[in-house]
Amino acid sequence: MKRQIALFVLALGGTSLWAQQATVSGPDNLLKVDISVTDGNPFYSVTYRGKTILENSPLGFVSNVGDFSREMTYAGQKSRTVEENYRLDRIKRSEVAYRANELTVTLENAEKKPVDVTFRVSDNDIAFRYEMPRYGETGSIVIKREATGFDFPSHTTVFLTPQSKPMIGWKRTKPSYEEEYITDAPLTTRSQFGEGFTFPGLFRIGDDGWALVSETGVDSRYCASHLSDATPEGLFTVAFPMPEENNGNGTVAPGLTLPGSTPWRTITVGDNLKPIVETTVPWDVVEPRYASEHVYRYGKGTWSWLVWQDASINYDDQVKFVDLASEMGFKYTLVDNWWDTNIGKDGIERLVSYARSKNVDLFLWYSSSGYWNDIVQGPTNRMDNPIERKKEMKWMKKIGVKGIKVDFFGGDKQETMRLYEAILSDADDYGLMVIFHGCTLPRGWERMYPNYVGSEAVLASENFMFSQHYDDMEAFNACLHPFIRNTVGCMEFGGSILNKRYNRTNDGGAIRKTTDAFQLATAVLFQNPIQNFAITPNNLTDAPRPALDLLKEVPTTWDETVFIDGYPGKFCVLARRHGNRWYIAGINAGKEPLKLTLNLPMLSEGDEVSYYSDTKDRTLQTGKTRIKKPSGVKVTIQPEGGTVLVK
Template sequence: MRKQAFLLLFALGMSSAWAQQATVSGPDNLLKVDVSVNEGIPFYSVTYKGKTMLEDSPLGFVSNVGDFSKGMAYTGQKTRSIEESYTMDRIKRSKVDYRANELTVTLQNADKKPIDITFRVSNNDVAFRYEIPRYGDTGSIVIQQEATGFDFPSYTTTFLCPQSDPMIGWKRTKPSYEEEYTPDAPLTQRSQYGRGFTFPGLFRIGNDGWVLVSETGVDSRYCASHLSDADTEGRFTIAFPMPEENNGNGTVAPGLALPGVTPWRTVTVGDDLKPIVETTVPWDVVEPRFTSEHDYQYGKGTWSWIVWQDASINYEDQVRFIDLASAMGFQYVLIDCAWDVNIGYEKMEELVAYAHSKHVDVFLWYSSSGYWNDIVQSPTNQMDNPIVRKKAMKWLKKIGVKGIKVDFFGGDKQETMRLYEAILSDADDYGLMVIFHGCTLPRGWERMYPNYVGSEAVLASENLVFQQHFDDMEAFNACLHPFIRNTVGCMEFGGTFLNKRYNRTNDGGSVRKTTDIFQLATAVLFQNPIQNFAITPNNLTDAPQLALDFLREVPTTWDETVFLDGYPGKYVVLARRHADRWYIAGINAGKEPLKLELNLPMCRKGDKISYYSDTKDRAPQQEDMEIKRPEKVKVTLQPEGGIILVK
């Protein structure tokens, strides 16, 4: 009897233990998430091919409705399979087939209040979020702190961009996701400012694989988040915006109407970098926020400000850049800050009409303005005010402007997310596309907002003009972006320079260290549906003809993206397809020639391709090449140089 009683108690204990955990795997069963509750604290862990990618990492949050991070009990679960297909015209693939297994775990806190945590697991991606019901008469909640964490093995190294201090930088406009990355850093190395790190974050799990961590689905209903500094055990947690952001205005803690959901946090996993570069999870798990009656067209543009700077924002110089766009067959010209003062509204109507006569459309710059920075570049105090904003957009529509570039946001609070969404929503009413600059990371916005066409949120091309240091580091940084920043969203970099020097007369200012082919390769490597290139009118006569011809032909939207080779900060080779044409582009950040043997599955034996490369003296060249062995195509990338193969 005593033995039977012991066995019964043992069985009950095991049942209780099993009731506190659940598992969900991807469709191919290689990626697995385990969810458990240990002494009242919920955790999840991630393995891939049996190897640990994330150790037990905490879940939950603290709110004004209750504490959902401890004292939790497991009360149930449900599962389902997801099979969805969608099309997109602004991301790395035009058609996506999303297959995932979903696990929803229901937990209950000490006050018997439930929450759901939903995990979606595809073959290489994990996405999870909190789903919060209404609690009787309680119809709203403030999330005061998240316990959500990412606990990496001790042998992990990091590729991270620090979150800056708030209210610093140009006219107190930071944070703006423009700090410098540190590659292969120790797991617990503290961030530059002690403020944590921006999304996305890339992690190398020793020799076991790679992990990319980010978030998606952030809109007006939550704040944008970032990663804290790691603790001594290598655990990062979700960090909310800093109180000082946006000049101290707006709350740090996001508020939700109930029932409500938080954004998705995403974990992309692979034993190599291919799943990281090719992931579509930022768009797989979000839904459009609104539909549009407008058909937006994407393409290439000229942009005087990037090289000729403020002094170029006048009628005559803008005519020259419109003529340049026309000569290159580009669709757009971007006219930057102070156009309202230096050109004026009446003359701008004339200028837009002139652009249309040359078959060129116009984007105009605006400051985000408001009470959160000291910006004086105009137009100011328009995009932050719904009454004034709609009046401005009505005028833009009347004169035929196709889009706006809105700059200087400097914060991640929920209030700032509301401004992003309000600008996009109002702009769509008037048929305007929107580029954001000096801004936060886009988080699934290509699928959520039909008129969204790009964000900077990176140490972009303007820095090459401002300081020689960034030219010296250009190749290194360019070899990071396809693995980190550009994996999760459009990147409005504004590069592809053909000037050797960055001033109006191409004979002064910063010195470009990279080759012409390197610059052309970034037109493929950096993905954004509107590409405002940094070419200038003099390039029509002083740049190599092959470079001009390439820029005339290269597309800005892609149907497929394939990672071929590379290592963050050292080199990268990608292939992108537009319709039936492949562009294979590579760049080398090293100081020595790099010889590679590429496997090109998109090619067949006997295919004729155009091969762009650098000579040993850094001159660009183009020749015809016949593919003899698609699985072993030998190429050489010169120091700070590149290659392009067009099939």
């Protein structure tokens, strides 16, 4: 394996200042990071195939132990090769071989206190973090702010979603990562709320390449961060939570014990979108936080709330959705808010028993509760209190509940990260899987927590009920998620809707603009190990039978994911493999039919495949065809429509 790691120390004539530089490249030498200290200021820059992806971007932080962002000097470096193979059954591929070159540069501040900046560079991914030793008798540190930045060339355009103002929205529950995207916008476009943008962020550097910026490895030992607005020169910096988040409770500045380290900031780079969609860097650089004695079963579930709403959270209606799950061969039914008053614990025990007689298990909804919002939907005041939380989880284990969906967090402070981790850890003690809703972006959590099975953290399906605007924008938004939100973590969207209208009787309310084939395609495009589909009992008789048959068979876990073609917000085609079976799915956000010639190397000449697509009048058509030329498979995707090929 070739490695290019060099250090150059050059004196600036006639002064005591130094320009210092170190370089680390990926294994194939195409992705390169230069780390430099100029006039005491630490920077890094990134090139790919010799083209600039990031210009000199600042490094460092300011803490209560000292300022590590200026008056810095080089003190040493060390390097190693990282090789790790791991298995993870809840991400886009089940077997991962991670290969990277690691360079750790030690810098000292004006007080001669050291900090390590560690960079790991693989063929298309960069991950870096700060690692702090114990400073004499000082055994803890508070990071007041980070200087960490991302300085893109001026011709870059952005695909970003804004960070919400805190304590706004439904019952003062924001921010909850549910805002609308700007796409291909100028680099210095200001965010809607003036609070910057959430991770991940996608950047197109003209014709030179693409970059996806995010973070991973956030747990109880740090806050979750986001991107600031760009300066007029195009510099984004890492921003901490806003003081008002979580009703002002908890500190903005994270504190950690020493020795300690920050989360990893990640940059995925390519001259096309394939490395962005297929990246595994959110999981490559993190480690499990605890082992589990439990074996968790993933799969599909039914969910009444999206279409039938709050009124459906009663025993009789939930029986109907258990029966629907049983008929479809799904593993789960999710019982949403208000079950504690409308069904009660005795009723839930009876419902669990009935569901198990139908080979179905239950997930139960909970509010995150606490002092940070005005939510009244129950159950409340259970998940925020460790004593009540454990009592509740003990009861759920006793009666056979398999998982929980916890909602309405509304903040990214370290205190909130502690709550996420505490819920996950306690739930694993009782054999419970956990879905988060109204929540932050997952940051490597699939590998860190064995019972974590998904987060919303996106403008998800529930919004289709609230405004026709979101239905009108469904195809556009769906063509963003595989490139941005869903590429860095599980996305519990709650989709694959077969009702034409968003009401119980399928004859009123908002109108679904996308086709049935589109909805089937998103069952493949949207990745989450627990998929709570929004089909309803009437779909057994009013939806096309082939659509139901495909939803019965489609997996929720994948052994391989391959990007085929697409552009964010316009169209997307992915191939995913489960075992030896391939599912190739595409959607079109445009207003005209999209004719594509696809290269599908996972298929062979003569293979018979099943297809699901739209006719010109937007009805579902299905059939079988034989592949003549895998490198030239022609498909037409209708406006706001989809296609699925299954081998």
